[in-house]
Amino acid sequence: MFDLIIGAITALLAINVVGIASSNGYLGGVFSRSFAGIATQITSSTFLVQYTNTETFILACVEGYLGTPGYLFIGSLFLLIIVWVNNLIEYRTAIM
Amino acid sequence: MFTIAKKRGLNSTQFNSLAIVLVLAILPFSIAIISSLGDSTNTFWDDSMKQTDINGEPNNGSHWYNNGGKNFTEHYDMNYGSGNGTGISPSFIDCVYIEDSVCAGGTWPTVSSKVPMQQRYVGSNTDLPMINTQLYQSHKYGYYGGTSSNYVGESGSREFSFVMNSQLFQEIKQDTALDALSFTMAHQGYFATTYYNDSSAVEIGFNLCVEFSYNGNSLEYCGNYETKNLVCYQGIIMTPLCHVGFELDFDFTSFETIEISELNQGNWSGTEIKLSFENFYRLDGLDFGGTPLPFAGDNTFNFGMQHKTVNAKEVGFLIKTGTIVLSIGVILLAIASTPYWDPLKQSFRGSQ
Numbered sequence: 001m002f003d004l005i006i007g008a009i010t011a012l013l014a015i016n017v018v019g020i021a022s023s024n025g026y027l028g029g030v031f032s033r034s035f036a037g038i039a040t041q042i043t044s045s046t047f048l049v050q051y052t053n054t055e056t057f058i059l060a061c062v063e064g065y066l067g068t069p070g071y072l073f074i075g076s077l078f079l080l081i082i083v084w085v086n087n088l089i090e091y092r093t094a095i096m
Numbered sequence: 097m098f099t100i101a102k103k104r105g106l107n108s109t110q111f112n113s114l115a116i117v118l119v120l121a122i123l124p125f126s127i128a129i130i131s132s133l134g135d136s137t138n139t140f141w142d143d144s145m146k147q148t149d150i151n152g153e154p155n156n157g158s159h160w161y162n163n164g165g166k167n168f169t170e171h172y173d174m175n176y177g178s179g180n181g182t183g184i185s186p187s188f189i190d191c192v193y194i195e196d197s198v199c200a201g202g203t204w205p206t207v208s209s210k211v212p213m214q215q216r217y218v219g220s221n222t223d224l225p226m227i228n229t230q231l232y233q234s235h236k237y238g239y240y241g242g243t244s245s246n247y248v249g250e251s252g253s254r255e256f257s258f259v260m261n262s263q264l265f266q267e268i269k270q271d272t273a274l275d276a277l278s279f280t281m282a283h284q285g286y287f288a289t290t291y292y293n294d295s296s297a298v299e300i301g302f303n304l305c306v307e308f309s310y311n312g313n314s315l316e317y318c319g320n321y322e323t324k325n326l327v328c329y330q331g332i333i334m335t336p337l338c339h340v341g342f343e344l345d346f347d348f349t350s351f352e353t354i355e356i357s358e359l360n361q362g363n364w365s366g367t368e369i370k371l372s373f374e375n376f377y378r379l380d381g382l383d384f385g386g387t388p389l390p391f392a393g394d395n396t397f398n399f400g401m402q403h404k405t406v407n408a409k410e411v412g413f414l415i416k417t418g419t420i421v422l423s424i425g426v427i428l429l430a431i432a433s434t435p436y437w438d439p440l441k442q443s444f445r446g447s448q
Contacts, residue, residue: 076426
């Protein structure tokens, strides 16, 4: 569950970063866009997992330690992912 | 600031950057703040054991659960098996292994009861600076044989685990939640005269699991430790006294504190704590073999336990409220990411 949430959010952020760069005239080639996207995703997920206690917190929410507020937080993350994915499909950018 | 933003407006790139900062910086920072709400601000440890007189209190249930595995066979057989002149029945060999609290197999002694740790004294014959108790090591079974030295065991690298009943932590107050536990183990010998020195000490690693049991339910938390098998304290004559041993701190996260509190409802007098040590290894890469451990052998070891507590209800309220606020923030970010409602963009854009 944690891998899914962090993977999805960081992937969407990476797509967004690449999108911003492209729209501003950077990362013209497919290779550079792919490289930048993958690097951003790996860096951001590594940061969240290894340098913050986001993983512990999300696991605590998933495993029910925090009760209803914990599930509400997981729900809000899924809502964010759904909105960003929908934006990506509809408008070709994750964050409007 | 609002005026400047209003004039400049907030373009798509800026809003995207803001969202990224929110997710990668503000969100983890907020989580860190929420998580720290449950940490004890007390820097001092409280003794978990109750001070008693020299006769101690009866040991009502603290017992060995596993005592190092079956790698003791050859050693035991050589020293105490058939034909060794000790007069001990060879079949006792089988019983030297404890599995799940009881002697595993063997014909003597024919017992199925738990193998007790035989608490002896509390707070006497000790160099340890905290209230502690003297417990039987993993292979001292006066209980069965009627003598005090039935078996000389060496360290094993498999699992050593023992279960402590609430007799050993009477000073953890009812209706409090644990924030941290500290365990100190030292092989001081029966009269606290068994010493060890730094040059003989070895850097070792192992996993320690702490399991709480209450009303048939249990929770387990594990951590990896790397430490010297040496513990030293200032003696009465101002000379550091060192023994085979270690001091292990186990810090629970705020969420674990809440979980433990929900398990036993703060009723510590009805809670059991099991400590499991396993996967021993030496940091110098040598075979673990007979590397000394404070609780392995045929003598006694001193065991001290300390704790830090927090108010469970207060911690629960703060963390859960913080989580709700964080959830609302994420929901607002999700809605603001749609083209239908852009509160941030609108505020920055003003009446454009």
